[in-house]
Amino acid sequence: MSVTExxxxxxxxxxxxxDVREDIRKVVQTLEQTAREILTVLQSVHQPSGxxxxxxxxxxxxxxxxxxxxxxxxxxxxxxVEQYYRFHEHWRFVLQRLAFLAAFVVYLETETLVTRxxxxxxxxxxxxxxxxxxxxxEDYLAGVLIMASELSRLAVNSxxxxxYNRPLRISNFINELDSGFRLLNLKNDPLRKRYDGLKxxxxxxxxxxxxxxxxxxxxxxESVGDK
Amino acid sequence: MNKRDGExxxxxxxxxxxxxxxxxxSSSSVIAAFRVFQQELDTKHDKYERLxxxxxxxxxxxxxxxxxxxxxxxxxxxxxxxxxxxxxxDGVRQKIGQIAEELRGEDIFQFHRAFTPGIQEYVEAVSxxxxxxxxxxxxLEEINARLVFxxxxxxxAKGSAEGQPLGTQVLTFQVTPSDYLLGVADLTGELMRMCIxxxxxxDIDTPFQLSQFLRQIxxxxxxxxxxxxxxxxxxxxxxxxxxxxxxxxxxTLRVRGSEIPKHMLADVFSSRTTxxxxxxxxx
Numbered sequence: 001m002s003v004t005e006x007x008x009x010x011x012x013x014x015x016x017x018x019d020v021r022e023d024i025r026k027v028v029q030t031l032e033q034t035a036r037e038i039l040t041v042l043q044s045v046h047q048p049s050g051x052x053x054x055x056x057x058x059x060x061x062x063x064x065x066x067x068x069x070x071x072x073x074x075x076x077x078x079x080x081v082e083q084y085y086r087f088h089e090h091w092r093f094v095l096q097r098l099a100f101l102a103a104f105v106v107y108l109e110t111e112t113l114v115t116r117x118x119x120x121x122x123x124x125x126x127x128x129x130x131x132x133x134x135x136x137x138e139d140y141l142a143g144v145l146i147m148a149s150e151l152s153r154l155a156v157n158s159x160x161x162x163x164y165n166r167p168l169r170i171s172n173f174i175n176e177l178d179s180g181f182r183l184l185n186l187k188n189d190p191l192r193k194r195y196d197g198l199k200x201x202x203x204x205x206x207x208x209x210x211x212x213x214x215x216x217x218x219x220x221x222e223s224v225g226d227k
Numbered sequence: 228m229n230k231r232d233g234e235x236x237x238x239x240x241x242x243x244x245x246x247x248x249x250x251x252x253s254s255s256s257v258i259a260a261f262r263v264f265q266q267e268l269d270t271k272h273d274k275y276e277r278l279x280x281x282x283x284x285x286x287x288x289x290x291x292x293x294x295x296x297x298x299x300x301x302x303x304x305x306x307x308x309x310x311x312x313x314x315x316x317d318g319v320r321q322k323i324g325q326i327a328e329e330l331r332g333e334d335i336f337q338f339h340r341a342f343t344p345g346i347q348e349y350v351e352a353v354s355x356x357x358x359x360x361x362x363x364x365x366x367l368e369e370i371n372a373r374l375v376f377x378x379x380x381x382x383x384a385k386g387s388a389e390g391q392p393l394g395t396q397v398l399t400f401q402v403t404p405s406d407y408l409l410g411v412a413d414l415t416g417e418l419m420r421m422c423i424x425x426x427x428x429x430d431i432d433t434p435f436q437l438s439q440f441l442r443q444i445x446x447x448x449x450x451x452x453x454x455x456x457x458x459x460x461x462x463x464x465x466x467x468x469x470x471x472x473x474x475x476x477x478x479t480l481r482v483r484g485s486e487i488p489k490h491m492l493a494d495v496f497s498s499r500t501t502x503x504x505x506x507x508x509x510x
Contacts, residue, residue, distance in 0.1 A: 014404065113260070181261065
């Protein structure tokens with residue numbers, strides 16, 4: 001095989017690769033659009049009036065997740081299934097956002113931590129790699145960390161809206177998350193960087209709880225009984 | 228675990244912190260979930276580290292092979308050196324076999340970053356040897372064809388019941404086109420060094436062959452241009468410099484060759500290269 005032939009073979013491979021990436025990029029753009037819509041819907045819980053509407057907002061968000069499922073199904077058709085990590089960078093960001101949104105919805109509904117299986121189910125994808133398009137564990141954890149900072153904001157705003165019990169429940173929840181993350185041996189990677197931000201969220205919520213308790217606004221028995 | 232919880236609560240100044248940490252005991256579902264994540268992440272990181280280690284060994288051995296091949300020009304029996312290099316590369320291939328083993332059942336792109344430097348260095352070494360032997364560019368298929376490994380597996384219970392104690396399994400490792408491309412880009416640097424040192428040895432044919440070959444590769448890279456991975460455009464710059472040096476050497480050979488009698492050429496260049504060499508060594 002001559003040098004020229006070899007290079008045109010490689011060139012053919014590279015341009016095929018670029019075509020796939022172009023296709024993926026287009027679908028990911030629509031996915032990002034939907035993710036932003038869901039975020040907009042959920043942002044209204046920070047409004048004083050939004051606290052009563054949490055269930056209806058969640059229902060609306062869940063409806064939008066249907067769109068996400070069809071868009072991800074579309075994304076799956078754009079590349080061979082065993083090459084997930086070759087193109088991972090293209091959807092990593094949006095998948096983390098979606099994991100965050102799913103976790104946030106589940107938290108608002110039940111005040112529990114969403115499992116990785118649940119997120120995968122909401123997004124219409126798999127948990128284990130062998131079965132196809134899946135949710136990488138690091139992306140799931142990144143999503144959970146985004147939610148933590150959203151919750152610290154929610155704690156502040158719920159006090160403004162006159163809901164003094166919510167911060168205590170959020171505080172319990174975040175503390176539990178924090179001990180969970182402390183179990184992980186993280187490498188010096190983006191996830192670790194994001195985890196380093198968690199302590200500020202914990203601190204913020206603790207300050208809110210402190211403010212409430214010195215003013216006698218928090219009812220102690222509830223915070224213990226709630227868990 | 229308990230100790231960690233203790234540390235956690237000591238830095239908290241909130242009254243109810245003690246109770247909160249009590250609620251996050253090891254039996255909670257969140258902690259249980261994170262224990263699973265811990266294991267999953269650790270397994271992944273361990274595999275990554277093992278791959279990095281093998282990749283480093285591959286890099287070192289490949290580099291040694293390249294140095295060995297550079298020594299070829301001033302030993303009496305080049306064939307011996309080539310055979311030595313072949314033996315060394317067999318060792319490298321065994322190491323790549325270990326990579327293939329680690330990657331069995333995995334998505335190779337998940338760990339690609341761990342072993343790509345080693346593979347590029349291997350491509351460089353193997354294509355250098357191939358060029359010295361055949362004066363042509365090794366193809367991606369030829370490289371991949373040699374990365375097929377037979378593994379004898381320890382028989383499982385079922386296998387021994389069938390009276391077949393050992394089963395062989397074929398493992399393959401595929402060099403990706405990008406790794407191949409980057410390896411070939413490195414090869415051009417070695418070819419440039421080979422050109423200069425062969426001039427030093429009074430070999431007047433090799434530089435011209437090399438400049439032609441390098442020009443072909445350069446044209447190939449120009450054809451690919453910026454459609455390739457990001458690193459390619461960086462290497463293209465170095466490639467241009469190497470090509471320039473080789474072309475200059477050929478130019479000097481031609482010009483000086485016409486005015487100096489053939490039997491004196493070797494002397495001219497061996498004195499010339501001593502001037503050039505320290506500068507070349509930097510690149």
